[in-house]
Amino acid sequence: MISPFTYFPGAGRGFQRLVSNCWLLCLFLLSLASVGHAEPSAANNAEVEMGRKIYMEGMRPSGESLKGMRQSSVQVEGATAACETCHRRSGMGSLEGNIVVMPITGRFLFATAENRPLALVDPREAKNVTRAHAPYNDESLGKAIREGINVSGAKMSPLMPQYALTDVEIKAVSSYLKQLSSDLSPGVGESSLRFATIVTPGVDPQKSKVMEDMMRRAFEQRNASQQTYSGRMRSPLDLLPRTLRNWELTVWVLEGAPETWAAQLAEKYRSEPVFAVISGVSTTTWAPVHNFCQQEKLPCMFPSVALPPVETGYYPLYFSRGVTLEAEVLAKHLRSEDKSVPKRLVQFYRDDEVGRGAAKALTDALKDFDIKIENRALDDKDLAHLKNTLKDISSKDAVMLWLQSADLTAVSKAAPKQVPAVAYVSGFLAAENYSFISKAWKPNVRVVYPYELGAKREKNQQMMKGWLKTWQLPLVDEAFQSEVFFNVLFLTDLSSQMLDNLFRDHLIERAEDMLSFGSNVSAYPFLGLSRGQRFASKGAYIARFGKDGKLGADSEWLVP
Amino acid sequence: MTDNDQILGLINLRKSLILSAFIIAFSLVRPVLAEESINMEHKPDAPSFTRSTATYNVPDVAVIRQDGKKLSFIKELDDGRPVVMSFVFVSCSAICPMLTHVMSKLQTKLDQEKQQAHLISISIDPESDTPAKLTEYAKKFGAEPGWDFYTGTRAVSLSLQKAFNTYRGDKMNHTAVILMRSKPGQPWLRVEGFLSADAVFQEYSALSR
Structure with a gap:
């Protein structure tokens, strides 16, 4: 049994002695303790794995996919019927609109009055916390899963499907829930x-x-x-x-x-x-x-x-x-340009992972597009002699500068009088350092800009x-x-x-x-x-310098 | 017991008093809060949806259909057919699959009854829901011709959500709403909550009579 003080930082022996006869202790136990769980055995492990498949994958031990029936006779099957869909991987539930999906880990389901944990069921309403209910057991859990009737005898949400699971399967789900999110993660100390x-x-x-x-x-x-x-x-x-x-x-x-x-x-x-x-x-x-x-x-x-x-x-x-996003935004921009697009695009980049990755992403994104792409990977020596590398750039070319601010300064020193038709700059890499831009270049520079403007x-x-x-x-x-x-x-x-x-x-x-x-x-x-999404911002602007010298949008927010 | 232990104990006792205070505060406020959201304890006899009639000012915005075509939303809406409409997003796990299932069943029913309606689903996560993702989503729910999915810029999606009073500040705040209209110029029937496809079909039939 984990100490009931697991959830109370800094609870020393002195404190325990002081409050041992105190009514406060009851309140403590009520809210702060966690559920103990048995040592795993081989049989238990097999049962937990069976429960995991049902919970996470919607797969029954027979190999059949899990089927559930929601009220209003909507059937769900397989992965969409898996408990994880709503109760989530942690078992801590979720919230969508006014639909509250409760935490169902063992700590919550099987908690008795002495060891009930607390969760916020709706973060928009800081007082809306999990409410007390009688502890579930395998039988009442079965009734909830099969019939949609909870431990208090009430009908559950119309979103909760009903599943015709066997006793063995219910027990497996129960075992899975008992160990799910039961131990605090590493990095969480007493206090x-x-x-x-x-x-x-x-x-x-x-x-x-x-x-x-x-x-x-x-x-x-x-x-x-x-x-x-x-x-x-x-x-x-x-x-x-x-x-x-x-x-x-x-x-x-x-x-x-x-x-x-x-x-x-x-x-x-x-x-x-x-x-x-x-x-x-x-x-x-x-x-x-x-x-x-x-x-x-x-x-x-x-x-x-x-x-x-x-x-x-x-x-x-x-x-x-x-930079991968920037490359795709630029490609989208070039493809949507009504005006004629330069015939040649020359990419300048540092010969490192970021530079190569950016150049490759743009090349890939412009596949099948009528433009000739030339790549010029630069090392320190090249950057010192950039004049030679830039020499053949003409007013008919587009250039893409996948360069960080320090390297952009080198471009400035070597910039030819001959101004390219358009010079694109990576907003991420430039980090707002546009001092390299000469007066002659400025009207032709476009920044692929992943941030908000103005x-x-x-x-x-x-x-x-x-x-x-x-x-x-x-x-x-x-x-x-x-x-x-x-x-x-x-x-x-x-x-x-x-x-x-x-x-x-x-x-x-x-x-x-x-x-x-x-x-x-x-x-x-x-x-x-959202679920499965791992990149929070999904687009960029093409930006140019205004008469006031400030960057402004030259395109709408482009999402590739 | 050392002095230190005693001091520590007193400090901790103080902590405990404050913690207890909020626990008591909670036990007091909980019953009031119980009614605020649709919880697992759903009242069996309470109606699971509300219906109302409304007119909306729809902005003339450009949307992108699941086939990648950029179109005027007003024209899509006013092509003469009755419209049944919902707001969804692909990565949504609770409300949208339910709504989209209902739309799917409704389409089957409408086909059986040889009724022509335009089913419309609008993405409220447009930057992620590309035409390709919407096509896949439509396929997953067995959408047939006559049911279209639309995305666009974030601003466009927001303007449509606001126009139809379905904007709740964030996609994760959205609620289950189905909107129906028998023909252009007519008011909209708005049903909020969870209906079976049969109930939606009944509402739809009553509307077009």
């Missing part, structure tokens, strides 16, 4: 909740420092605001349930070649397990981190990276597809700018810092919704469902996810 952020080699130290400073400051603020037990209640909100665990941040600085990162991450994770990775920055590949997160079932939330792996996982979430952007960023000012933190890179700022703010929202149900799958589910709620503080026009 702490630990997060990591990741910095890969080659990142501008100014950027990694401001990221760490912002996160530490936000964590300190958040922790201070949780200390309501100073004895003072400042607002009725202080009465709402929450997790009292302190957030802790660790920074994982990776070194050396990307092939060695997996081992470094494993070692760091082993010595200091974290609940999730928040933010993070890389100017090169991110794939080893992505793979690590997926392998360890570790949520990796919205790092600032230019080239997320194309193949998505469950645990890594991204702001966007980065007054809306200003408005959305105001909160972060005010916050930075308050805490005397510098503004180094607005779009990048707004990603970090968004992350800490979103994490605060997620945490207040999850209470002490600190399960990683639940974190991902909440992120999927709740991302687009609340005001937008990011540089993107809109962030939204």
